Amino acid sequence: MQEATFDDYFKPINKQAEIIMKTQLEGEENSMKDMMKAMQTRALLEKYEAERKANVNDTDAERKANVNDADANQSNQETEPTTKQHAQIR
Numbered sequence: 001m002q003e004a005t006f007d008d009y010f011k012p013i014n015k016q017a018e019i020i021m022k023t024q025l026e027g028e029e030n031s032m033k034d035m036m037k038a039m040q041t042r043a044l045l046e047k048y049e050a051e052r053k054a055n056v057n058d059t060d061a062e063r064k065a066n067v068n069d070a071d072a073n074q075s076n077q078e079t080e081p082t083t084k085q086h087a088q089i090r
Helices: 002-089
Strands: none
Touching: none
16 A cells, blocks of 8 residues: 555656656757768768869879870970981981
């Protein structure tokens, strides 16, 4: 009999404690979801930045290769007339 009275006495307190715990757990769950979204967003931004840097590096490498090719072509064009001139002189 005392046990039933004891349970009845603490029943409202237990219910309030349960509500508080559920609320806290929901808050923690929401915080965890928000953190996961933020981490995913950051990972995507870092991936995008890495790809952008890789593209910039590729573009720079292509430009340098094109400049080197243009310089080589110009050097060849400059040496060709002198070779022809030497042939004419001989």
